Every structure is written in C-alpha cells, then in structure tokens.
Amino acid sequence: MTDQARPPEADIPGKPTAASRTTLSHIMTHNDTNLLGTVHGGVIMKLVDDAAGAVAGRHSGGPAVTASMDEMVFLEPVRVGDLVHVKAQVNWTGRTSMEVGVRVLAERWNESTPAQQVGSAYLVFAAVDADGKPRTVPPVVPETERDKRRYQEAQIRRTHRLARRRAIKELRDRRAADGIED
Numbered sequence: 001m002t003d004q005a006r007p008p009e010a011d012i013p014g015k016p017t018a019a020s021r022t023t024l025s026h027i028m029t030h031n032d033t034n035l036l037g038t039v040h041g042g043v044i045m046k047l048v049d050d051a052a053g054a055v056a057g058r059h060s061g062g063p064a065v066t067a068s069m070d071e072m073v074f075l076e077p078v079r080v081g082d083l084v085h086v087k088a089q090v091n092w093t094g095r096t097s098m099e100v101g102v103r104v105l106a107e108r109w110n111e112s113t114p115a116q117q118v119g120s121a122y123l124v125f126a127a128v129d130a131d132g133k134p135r136t137v138p139p140v141v142p143e144t145e146r147d148k149r150r151y152q153e154a155q156i157r158r159t160h161r162l163a164r165r166r167a168i169k170e171l172r173d174r175r176a177a178d179g180i181e182d
C-alpha cells in the first residue's frame with residue numbers, strides 16, 4: 001500500500017463525482033433474515049459491496065476490486081419487506097485506488113415515513129487491468145460543498161489507514177527481530 005503522489009504520466013482527465021454516483025434498490029425477503037428475523041448484516045454488506053463496485057467500475061472505466069471495507073455501521077435493523085436503497089459515490093481517488101462512500105437507507109413497508117438511514121460504510125477499491133494489476137484512475141472532481149467535505153474526510157481516513165498499517169508492520173518487525181514467535 002503506497003502513498004506516492006500521482007506521477008505526471010498519469011495525468012488523465014478528471015471525472016466529477018456525479019458521473020458515477022449510483023443507487024441500488026432491493027426489497028428484502030425472508031431469504032435475507034438472520035435468527036432474530038431481521039435482515040442479516042452480511043446481506044446488507046453484499047449490497048454495499050455491489051453498489052460500491054458499480055461506482056468504482058464506472059468511475060475508473062473498467063474492472064475494480066474491493067481492497068478494504070471499513071467503518072461498516074449498522075444503525076437500525078432492516079426488516080423483511082423493507083425497500084432498501086444503497087447510495088454510493090467516489091469520495092476520493094489516489095493513483096490506482098478509490099474510496100467509495102456508501103449510505104444505506106430503508107423505506108419501511110408498513111409506514112409512510114421518509115426513508116431512514118440504517119447504515120454506512122467506506123470501501124477502498126483498486127482499479128485493475130486484465131492481469132489483476134493496479135492501473136491508474138481518473139482523479140475524482142468533487143463539485144458540491146458536500147462532495148468537497150467528503151473528499152477531505154476521505155483523505156483523513158486514508159492517512160489513518162496508512163499510519164495504522166505502518167505502525168502494525170513496525171511492531172511485528174520489532175517482535176520478529178526480538179525472536180518472539182506467536
């Protein structure tokens with residue numbers, strides 16, 4: 001996982017956030033439930049990955065794979081019959097990776113209330129070539145103030161992901177150098 005600046009040869013035209021923003025909608029059925037009778041978190045995570053993958057593929061103009069999913073939050077249970085909307089957009093782009101932000105909303109089948117947010121997540125996708133090797137992506141161009149805030153917040157998460165990985169690697173290297181096996 002690298003954090004080098006975008007090289008000049010990768011200077012491909014940017015794409016606005018709105019160009020790839022997507023909503024995936026799905027009605028929950030009895031096949032989606034856990035032992036409590038509410039919708040299984042894994043079913044929601046699959047929808048989140050599907051919507052984020054569609055956005056990443058559309059933004060990067062080709063295949064993209066999930067590198068990580070973090071801060072998956074479940075705010076409220078989802079029930080059978082609920083109409084779930086999964087809204088995804090590219091928040092930030094690096095050289096070959098994209099952070100996709102996803103919000104999950106549910107319209108209750110038996111209430112005429114507005115759709116309620118029931119979850120959210122941030123995923124990092126890497127655009128890949130036919131050999132599965134990372135390829136450069138167009139920079140995302142945030143347009144609205146909300147998109148600009150999301151871009152800045154994604155940069156903070158990126159910095160923390162890199163710092164955490166580096167700190168854990170250093171700890172493991174130190175322990176290995178001290179001959180500690182676990």
Ligand SMILES: CC(=O)SCCNC(=O)CCNC(=O)[C@H](O)C(C)(C)COP(=O)(O)OP(=O)(O)OC[C@H]1O[C@@H](n2cnc3c(N)ncnc32)[C@H](O)[C@@H]1OP(=O)(O)O
Nearest residue numbers: 001002003053064065066067068094095096097124126134
């Ligand atoms: C849609 C689907 O269901 S896909 C199926 C599930 N996903 C997969 O099978 C992916 C399996 N993993 C892979 O193929 C590889 O690990 C890859 C392509 C994700 C990364 O390949 P690497 O050889 O590690 O490449 P590299 O270190 O250059 O990383 C590529 C980019 O991904 C980012 N990245 C890699 N791993 C992570 C991670 N764990 N978290 C966040 N970002 C990551 C890097 O920072 C880099 O971004 P940048 O170019 O914008 O700086």
